[in-house]
Amino acid sequence: MNESIKNELGKLLVNQEALLDVLAKSHSSLNDYPELQDYLARKNPNVVNYNRALREGQFTKQEFLDEIGERLNWLAYELQPHIDMDFLTERVASLVGGDIEKIKALTIEEIGADLLSKLVNLYGGALYSIQQSKPSYPFLATKGQVDHAFWKQSHLAYDAWSDGYQSHYKLTNYCQDKFDCKAPQSSVRFFRQFGDPRDIPEWREYAGFDDN
Template sequence: MDDKAKRQLGELLVDQDKLLEVLSANTQALDEYPELQQHLLLKSQNSIAFRKALRDKTFTKEEYRDAILLRLDWIGYELASSLDLDFLIQRVAALVGSDLESIKTLSIQEIGEANLSKLLHMMGSHIIAHPESNKSRFPWQSVRGQANPAFWRRADLAFDMYQQGYNSHWKLNSAFKDKYDIPVPQSFVRFVRDYGDPRLIPEWTSWKEES
């Protein structure tokens, strides 16, 4: 460490407020100091803004939680789609056969606690083993070879067809493929329900302009 770096470190050590500001930028690095980590999390500007919004009844804690779960739901779907789920498919097929609608009402016990536990373990292992593949927020940003850019460039057209009544994957895929000769990913209907019109998503509009 050169003299300039030592001087800057010394300035931080004697200026506690500045030191806390620097540390708060990466609280995950403070796992070995849980009390300090918790203090910084509670004192961050975003945490203060969150508590103020609760007091002002901008939203409820339950609504905030539901927004988190909605995002995790999509992340979980994206992660699981990249895994080999034949064991799960075979289990469900043995239960419902060709009755696709019955899948929606299967219980944890019917799917199997061991199967669900295995799935969660696989997802966790994938996150740890492939951190670089978990950075995409939207399907067209995927780096796992599943982005399907030919379709996502026309996602606005697929959304319009969805609004016209083609609101199941089977209907939308058939109509869109007939018109544009491009299949619709199974995740698209879910995407529409979660995010709506892609034209209202800045990440999509900028990606389309650049691609």
């Protein structure tokens, strides 16, 4: 350590406010100092703004958690192509047969805690295997079934979604009437996150789309 570095470190050590600002930017490195970690979390400007919004009634804590849950649902959907979920499909199929609507009412006990625990572990492993810079598009999934009849026409489904068919129920009825296929449950989330498929180069190549 040269003198210049020592001088900068010395200035930081004697200036507690500056030191706290630096530490706040590396919050996860303070796991061994929980009280300091908690203090810095409360000092974070975004946390201050969050608490102010709560006090002013802009949203409730539950509404905030609901938004987090919605985002986590989408992230879990993005990870699905990286996970072999045949074991889960087989279990659910043994419970509901050909009645897909019954899936919505399945409980933890019915699916099985062991299977769900296995699924969570698989998600954990998949988190480290994906590259964040490359979105996982459902039409390019390598595992599971891809409804090519829908995804190759998803630009038209997007137009319908933009025109007001924004619930999955309305959109799938529209697609059945116009394209003789159903809209996947994930399609509405896909449109919300990625927008028009025509703006995605990977989709244009996949669908052989040419707007000329």
